[in-house]
Amino acid sequence: xxxxxxxxxxxxxxxxxxxxxxxxxxxxxxxxxxxxxxxxxxxxxxxxxxxxxxxxxxxxxxxxxxxxxxxxxxxxxxxxxxxxxxxxxxxxxxxxxxxxxxxxxxxxxxxxxxxxxxxxxxxxxxxxxxxxxxxxxxxxxxxxxxxxxxxxxxxx
Numbered sequence: 001x002x003x004x005x006x007x008x009x010x011x012x013x014x015x016x017x018x019x020x021x022x023x024x025x026x027x028x029x030x031x032x033x034x035x036x037x038x039x040x041x042x043x044x045x046x047x048x049x050x051x052x053x054x055x056x057x058x059x060x061x062x063x064x065x066x067x068x069x070x071x072x073x074x075x076x077x078x079x080x081x082x083x084x085x086x087x088x089x090x091x092x093x094x095x096x097x098x099x100x101x102x103x104x105x106x107x108x109x110x111x112x113x114x115x116x117x118x119x120x121x122x123x124x125x126x127x128x129x130x131x132x133x134x135x136x137x138x139x140x141x142x143x144x145x146x147x148x149x150x151x152x153x154x155x156x
Contacts, residue, residue, distance in 0.1 A: 001025060002061045004069050005032055005098035005132050007052035008077035009085025014055045016147065017076045023064025028056045030137040032098050038136055044092050052094050056135050066104055070111045073097065079115075080123035095125075098132040105129060 008014045011029040018027045031044050034051030044051045057069060077085050079095045099105040108129045116125050137143075 001058050002066070003100050003132075004057045004059065004066060004104065005054050005100070005135060006057070006069075006073045007032070007054040007094055007096040007098070008073055008079075009053070009093045009095075010088050011053040011055050011138070011142070014073075014076050015144065017072050018055055018057050018069070019144075019147070021059075021064055021068065021072060023062075023068075024057055024059045026058045028058075028135075028137050029142050030054060030056060030135055031092075032056075032133065032135045033096060033130060037134070041139055041142065045090070047090050047092065051092060051136075052096050053092050053138075054096070054098065054135070066107050067111065070097075070108060074111070074115055078121075079125045079127040080121045082126045095127040097127060097129045098135075099129060100132045105131075 006014065015027045015029050018024050031039050031051035032054045034049040036043060036049040039049045039051055043049050059069065077095060083091045083094050085093050097108045099108055112125060112127060112129065
């Protein structure tokens with residue numbers, strides 16, 4: 001098994017997108033990229049911890065490629081919005097890929113460059129690519145939030 005970690009705005013819809021992929025073994029929503037150990041949702045929402053809302057994806061690389069996960073990441077949000085997604089505003093909603101290996105970093109940078117050159121977006125892509133550090137699981141009520149409520153997408 002391998003891990004991938006993506007921040008693409010509110011983690012609820014992003015988790016749902018990754019859960020639909022064959023070869024994804026599990027997903028966990030949580031917080032990464034900050035400077036506070038074991039932050040709570042309230043801490044992260046304060047904007048003081050530096051964390052992003054992320055989805056940690058455990059996947060079987062023999063069944064699904066990292067490139068396929070990257071494609072889902074790009075399609076699940078607008079990577080040109082700095083520190084926001086739709087109505088959600090703050091650094092916790094930033095677009096970020098936390099890489100777990102040099103191969104993931106190479107693939108992520110290649111995918112970003114390819115997307116930027118495709119002219120799919122009118123504005124520049126602001127997605128950060130950073131080494132994965134500590135991941136902190138979000139509170140239980142956030143896990144599979146939309147699934148528990150019978151929803152496919154967040155309502156704006």
